[in-house]
Amino acid sequence: MNIAEIQAYGYFAITVFMTVALYAYIYHLYKNRKDADGHDYEEYSNLVLNDDIGDTMVKPISDKKEK
Amino acid sequence: MENRPLEYDYTVAKMFMVTTIVLGIVGMSIGVFIAFELAFPGLNTILGSGLAEYTNFSRLRPLHTDAVAFGFTVSGIFATWFYVGQRVLKVSMAESKFLMFIGKLQFWLYIIGVAAAVVSLFMGYTSSKEYAEFEWPVDIAIVVVWVLWGVSIFGLIGIRREKSLYISIWYYIATFLGVAMLYLFNNMEVPTMLATSAAGESGIGSWFHSVSMYAGTNDALVQWWYGHNAVAFVFTVPIIAMIYYFLPKESGQAIYSYKLSLLSFWGLMFVYLWAGGHHLLFSTVPDWMQTMGSIFSVVLILPSWGSAINMLLTMKGEWQQVAASPLIKFMVLASTFYMFSTLEGPIQAIKSVNAIAHFTDWIVGHVHDGTLGWVGFMIIAALYHMAPRVFKREIYSKKLMATQFWVQTLGIVLYFTSMWIAGITQGMMWRAHDEFGNLAYSFIDTVDVLHPYYALRGTGGLFYLIGFFMFAYNIYKTMSARPVEEHELQNASPMGA
Numbered sequence: 001m002n003i004a005e006i007q008a009y010g011y012f013a014i015t016v017f018m019t020v021a022l023y024a025y026i027y028h029l030y031k032n033r034k035d036a037d038g039h040d041y042e043e044y045s046n047l048v049l050n051d052d053i054g055d056t057m058v059k060p061i062s063d064k065k066e067k
Numbered sequence: 068m069e070n071r072p073l074e075y076d077y078t079v080a081k082m083f084m085v086t087t088i089v090l091g092i093v094g095m096s097i098g099v100f101i102a103f104e105l106a107f108p109g110l111n112t113i114l115g116s117g118l119a120e121y122t123n124f125s126r127l128r129p130l131h132t133d134a135v136a137f138g139f140t141v142s143g144i145f146a147t148w149f150y151v152g153q154r155v156l157k158v159s160m161a162e163s164k165f166l167m168f169i170g171k172l173q174f175w176l177y178i179i180g181v182a183a184a185v186v187s188l189f190m191g192y193t194s195s196k197e198y199a200e201f202e203w204p205v206d207i208a209i210v211v212v213w214v215l216w217g218v219s220i221f222g223l224i225g226i227r228r229e230k231s232l233y234i235s236i237w238y239y240i241a242t243f244l245g246v247a248m249l250y251l252f253n254n255m256e257v258p259t260m261l262a263t264s265a266a267g268e269s270g271i272g273s274w275f276h277s278v279s280m281y282a283g284t285n286d287a288l289v290q291w292w293y294g295h296n297a298v299a300f301v302f303t304v305p306i307i308a309m310i311y312y313f314l315p316k317e318s319g320q321a322i323y324s325y326k327l328s329l330l331s332f333w334g335l336m337f338v339y340l341w342a343g344g345h346h347l348l349f350s351t352v353p354d355w356m357q358t359m360g361s362i363f364s365v366v367l368i369l370p371s372w373g374s375a376i377n378m379l380l381t382m383k384g385e386w387q388q389v390a391a392s393p394l395i396k397f398m399v400l401a402s403t404f405y406m407f408s409t410l411e412g413p414i415q416a417i418k419s420v421n422a423i424a425h426f427t428d429w430i431v432g433h434v435h436d437g438t439l440g441w442v443g444f445m446i447i448a449a450l451y452h453m454a455p456r457v458f459k460r461e462i463y464s465k466k467l468m469a470t471q472f473w474v475q476t477l478g479i480v481l482y483f484t485s486m487w488i489a490g491i492t493q494g495m496m497w498r499a500h501d502e503f504g505n506l507a508y509s510f511i512d513t514v515d516v517l518h519p520y521y522a523l524r525g526t527g528g529l530f531y532l533i534g535f536f537m538f539a540y541n542i543y544k545t546m547s548a549r550p551v552e553e554h555e556l557q558n559a560s561p562m563g564a
């Protein structure tokens with residue numbers, strides 16, 4: 001096998017891998033709907049809608065005390 | 068002092084808002100002038116032939132491109148970061164003296180860098196690489212500014228209250244990392260003083276003038292890997308960061324699909340980096356690279372439209388807001404132009420189309436759909452949204468804003484239609500030949516035919532510039548408009564008649 005052939009197989013393999021990875025990611029997002037912490041992904045839109053400094057947070061960093 | 072409630076601190080955001088506007092005026096004025104130079108060549112020597120060195124097209128062109136890209140756009144990116152970053156991370160810059168100091172330092176070094184860049188380009192010092200014309204001392208200043216920005220980004224993330232990073236933050240981080248990588252690799256250069264001539268003499272060059280470390284085809288490849296991804300990480304990624312914040316905020320609507328935003332992010336990051344080859348079709352780079360560039364460019368439409376459609380669907384059922392608010396109009400048109408240029412780009416990247424389009428004004432038309440329509444409108448909208456909140460005053464005039472919108476939209480339409488016709492005409496004329504293969508036209512024939520379109524393009528640019536002056540005036544007057552109460556600042560920005 002020469003270098004060009006290796007490149008061609010490599011290129012094909014990577015393309016297949018990336019495609020599978022992408023669709024797996026889409027499937028994962030829509031199947032689970034929630035991330036590892038149990039938050040629905042769509043809740044994160046609230047990061048913009050409630051962005052005043054005193055607004056409720058989606059996922060507060062707990063050890064920081066509210067002033 | 069102690070009991071004052073904590074507030075976001077927009078000091079640095081305000082500073083960069085000023086440079087966005089000032090450098091926008093500088094860059095766009097030069098742009099309009101050189102557009103008319105192309106239409107009316109006499110303007111090249113407007114100050115007499117003795118000063119022609121400073122007024123001709125080739126001296127001023129990099130000043131235009133660099134001022135709008137690294138002046139106007141990058142300032143806009145910084146201004147919005149220092150606004151959006153605090154808000155979605157729920158932490159104030161007032162809480163960290165260190166970050167405040169770094170922010171201000173970044174601003175003043177940026178000013179020094181801009182001054183050095185403008186003066187050196189104006190005097191004719193250039194490394195001759197497109198969008199990377201600065202000589203190495205200026206490059207180093209830029210790298211320092213960039214590193215300081217990184218400190219700001221990661222510093223603010225480090226002290227945040229909100230644990231999750233909103234999608235805009237992802238895009239800002241990607242901008243930071245992407246530009247850092249591209250800029251460093253493309254600007255690897257050697258001062259000519261260190262070079263040795265063929266005859267063996269050394270030390271004859273200059274200390275600040277340098278040549279690229281790469282040569283020939285390699286140089287072209289690195290250059291367009293950089294050039295194309297500068298489009299990605301300066302004109303696309305951070306602008307998406309802006310629209311993901313400002314459109315939902317101004318309209319009060321949740322993003323249509325947050326999941327789609329995550330998908331499009333990874334899609335864009337992966338695909339963009341491989342598409343640069345479309346700038347080098349039919350050149351000396353290996354054929355498979357050209358094909359790869361072409362294919363990835365066509366695929367690129369997917370993640371691009373993923374973001375754009377997500378934005379338009381965010382307005383689903385809320386189209387009355389588009390009619391009612393000029394601010395929302397700017398953003399909806401921005402995402403429409405984004406869709407437009409990311410449809411046009413893949414088409415131009417197809418080899419047979421590129422054979423006609425390359426080197427012609429059609430490319431220039433494409434560029435300005437993206438920059439005037441998408442980048443320009445989004446930054447203008449962002450500043451309009453920020454102004455009432457950072458100055459705590461209503462926007463001075465809604466009418467003026469609406470007028471600006473229509474004047475600038477007309478300007479863009481004149482710009483791209485004239486450049487389409489000019490470009491395709493040019494491409495066809497260059498290729499036309501008789502049955503023996505003799506070219507049908509000489510170069511000057513094309514110049515004659517294109518003249519009216521060049522004049523139209525200059526006019527379109529002038530409209531856009533006039534609109535930009537309206538914008539500057541409106542923001543300036545906002546600083547003295549009616550003060551607003553806290554509750555007026557929830558979603559839709561307060562505007563005076």
Ligand code: HEM
Nearest residue numbers: 298302345346364367408409412413415416425434437438
């Ligand atoms: C899917 C997305 C896009 C693709 C596939 C694409 C493709 C292309 C192609 C094929 C060219 C012409 C290369 C040549 O023949 O010289 C080009 C040039 C250019 N495009 Fe795009 N484009 C896209 C989006 C954008 C956007 C959104 C902007 C700006 C906001 C933009 C800015 C530019 C610039 C500045 C150039 C000119 C480079 C030069 O020759 O100086 N593009 N693009």
